[in-house]
Amino acid sequence: MRKLFFILISLSGFSAQAQLNDINAVASDLIFLTEKYITPAAEAPTYQSSGGWYTNFTPKKIFEIEASLQYNLLLITNKNKTFLVNESELQNIQIQGSSTFAYIPTALGNDDVVVLEGSINGDSFEFDAPEGINEKTVKHGQLQASVGLWKQTNLIVRYAPNIKINDTNYQSFGFGVSHHLNQWIKSLKESSYHFGVLFNYSNTSVEDTFNAANLQLGTINGIAVDGETFGFNLVGSKSYKNFDFSSSLGLTSSKFDYKVSGTGELLLEILNQSLATLNTSKTNFKADFNVNYRFNNFSVNTMxxxxxxxxxxxxxxYCFNKRNVDLGIEK
Known part of the structure; x- marks a missing residue:
């Protein structure tokens, strides 16, 4: 990477070694700060996209279709709103003023302003650290549909249209497959409990814009995150009258790609090439608890x-084709 920096800066007319060292140090600091700032906004959607994949886990009949209008409410805890930066972790950039450390908002944090400063070849610059969305929750709606297939297998698709929270845009889509295990285990075939597995894939996009950070080589005014998440869940459910109770244990594996936007071809190339080298894979464990209430062809649920x-x-x-199915497509 240092060789790349040397070639790029040489072509741009920078020849002094001290200047090269300053640019490398500023770039390293910006990568460090960018990762700390955007990581909560990248990881949080994986939890929103990992839940709500079923309303109940009783087997659907072939071609029985369930359409759902869903609403997500992500709770933002204080630990995900800020990150601590100590000047000893930085090479060039400093916290303006006498303090040597600061709590800087993440993309999910508040709108507190922290001023940072640095220098390149003796020329000083300063900029405001990006602010957060300043919300206690992240809310968005999505559409979902599932259809019963053969061997007690369901295909699920979902789509969350683009929403904007202050200066942050969010969008996602995904699909999943669930399969019931009772049919393969003799002792469970007549059980009133239902057990199965759920596999799901989600693609999320988060774009955050903020006041431009003016540096000598250009400006930074936005960060985009594209994420892919694969999930595996073990699910159990029990029905009682019109109620369905279910829970699951799940494992998610996610990979994120970061990209900053702004002005200054050299600056953006250096930062985005460095961001591409980060290890952005994340594995999480999670649990789901769901209650569903059925009436006629409708139901309401909370997970x-x-x-x-x-x-x-x-x-x-709302369930479609239940009458046709019950009349003999599959018993």
Missing amino acids: FTVGDYSNLNFGVN
């Missing part, structure tokens, strides 16, 4: 997902 983040999912659901 609580808990892990590093907590999310509440509310759904209003």
Whole structure:
């Protein structure tokens, strides 16, 4: 990477070694701060996208379709709102004033302003650290549909349209497959409990814009995160009259790609190439708890997902083709 910096800066007319060292140090500090700032906003959607994949876990009949209108409410805890920066962790950039440390808002944090400063070849610059969304929760709606297939297997698709929270945009889509295990285990075939597995994939996009950080080589005014998450869940459920109770234990594996935006071709190339080398893979464990109430072809459900983040999912659901199925497509 230092060789790349040397070539780029040489082509841009920078020849002094001291200047090269300053640029490398500033770039390293910006990568460090960027990762700390955006990581909570990258990880939080994985919990929203990992919940709400079923309203109940009783087997659907073939071609029985359930359409759902869902609403997610992600709870933001204080530990995810700020990150601590000590000047001893930085090479060039400093906290303005006499303090040697500061709590800087993450993308999920408040709108407190922390001023940072540095210098390149003796020329000083300063900028405000990006602010957060200044919300206690992240709320968004999504559409979901599931269809019963053969061998007690369900196919699920979902889509969350783009929403904007202050200066942050969020969008996602995904699909999943659930399969019931009772049919394969003799002792469970007549059980009133239902057990199964759920596999899901989600693609999330988060774009955050903020006041431009003016540096000598250009400006930074936004960060985009594209994330992919694969999930595996073990699910158990029990029905009582019109109520369905279910819970699951799950494992999610996520990978994120970061990209900063702004002005200054050299600055953006250095930062984005460095961001591409970060290890952004994340594995999480989580649990889901769901209650569903059925009436006629409708149902309403609430699912609580808990892990590093907590999310509440509310759904209003309607089943199609139940009458046709019950008349003989599959018993």
